[in-house]
Amino acid sequence: MSTDLAFDRQHIWHPYTSMLNPLPVYPVAAAEGCTLILEDGRRLIDGTASWWSAVHGYNHPVLNAAVTEQLAKMAHVMFGGITHAPAVQLCQQLLSMVPAPLSKVFLADSGSIAVEVAIKMALQYWQASDTPQKTKLISLRKGYHGDTFAAMAVCDPTDSMHSMFSELLPQHFFLPAPACPFDQPFSAECMAPLEALLAAEHQHIAALILEPIVQGYGGMRFYHPEYLRRARALCNQYKVLFIADEIATGFGRTGKLFACEHADIAPDIMCVGKALSGGYLTLAATLCTDEVARGISQSAAGGLMHGPTFMANPLACAVALASLKLIAQNHWQQQVAAIAQQLSTELAAAKHFAKVKEVRVLGAIGVFEMHQPVDVALLQAQFVELGVWIRPFNHLIYVMPPFTITTHELSKLTAAMLTVAA
Incomplete structure (x- = not known):
């Protein structure tokens, strides 16, 4: 079953969005682990853990049970x-x-x-x-x-x-x-x-x-x-x-x-x-x-x-x-410490980017503060093309991934952040 995007755009309010010129939305058909699966089959590594809530990832067998x-x-x-x-x-x-x-x-x-x-x-x-x-x-x-x-x-x-x-x-x-x-x-x-x-x-x-x-x-x-x-x-x-x-x-x-x-x-x-x-x-x-x-x-x-x-x-x-x-x-201390170390190492290069004002990492939070406000719709589309789900806002490009993310998945997120911010 496919999502009626025309109906969605015409009738359904999304968070902090105009009904006259709404931001684009991407139909998700399923989610598993740290991955969102779009209806067209594309798979996106989730860098926001559904607004910081899905710390165990998606479709977790213990939570499902x-x-x-x-x-x-x-x-x-x-x-x-x-x-x-x-x-x-x-x-x-x-x-x-x-x-x-x-x-x-x-x-x-x-x-x-x-x-x-x-x-x-x-x-x-x-x-x-x-x-x-x-x-x-x-x-x-x-x-x-x-x-x-x-x-x-x-x-x-x-x-x-x-x-x-x-x-x-x-x-x-x-x-x-x-x-x-x-x-x-x-x-x-x-x-x-x-x-x-x-x-x-x-x-x-x-x-x-x-x-x-x-x-x-x-x-x-x-x-x-x-x-x-x-x-x-x-x-x-x-x-x-x-x-x-x-x-x-x-x-x-x-x-x-x-x-x-x-x-x-x-x-x-x-x-x-x-x-x-x-x-x-x-x-x-x-x-x-x-x-x-x-x-x-x-x-x-x-x-x-x-x-x-x-x-x-x-x-x-x-x-x-x-x-x-x-x-x-799940030994969250080790999970978060490992994420923090990887974010610190892999995001450090952005400190030298002209568009980036500051790079910050604390725990399982990685942030680029940009000099100028970001174009949310444009960056969102770029991130989707890069195979990740990262939701920027105001002057910020950030990730707060699930604690269960693998090093490979996290590297895909950080690489996408560097690509978009460069």
């Missing part, structure tokens, strides 16, 4: 007044992996919803603590946290795809993006904006939210772990909650199981998603400490005011449990 076995029992059941083994076992596994102070799990539909829940947690916590004036959040410029309204309100208010909504969103505090590169000496001056803001406004601030170590959509920027360490200490000093958005960075992508571990810190609230379900079904989670959960539960509302229809979907929980077990069993 988890879905199949659960489907034979029940696909879905409401989570209000009901529980089930896939949800309980998933949360047990998750809590065995996250930093120790995190002990409570809210299972959400998607990354954006996990951020919405995290913000609700912070606000309800302070309402229950008789400090209802703490209603503001601190976020970082170049930050991205999702497309729903509370999440958009903590994305960069001007340099982002959400700027047209800025007047409709709650107004929060924004700090300069950390100007302290991951692999350079740290300067204490980087902390001055956060120190000054907390000193002046802490009585109104509920939480600091940030993407630890890697700012994703804001430019694949890698910043210094010391920024996290000092931010955590300042939040403690001024009684402000610390929210870590680990949706993109969680489960090994940066070379640590969670990016917060680069700084040896733990947040009060953490959001995870993407790789959580191995790219099979939409699922995310918001975790918090006992203290945060106790405060929320003592509020006038009596509980956390959120409850999605498909919360803790059994199919998603079953495959997520299998995904997390694979991460532990």
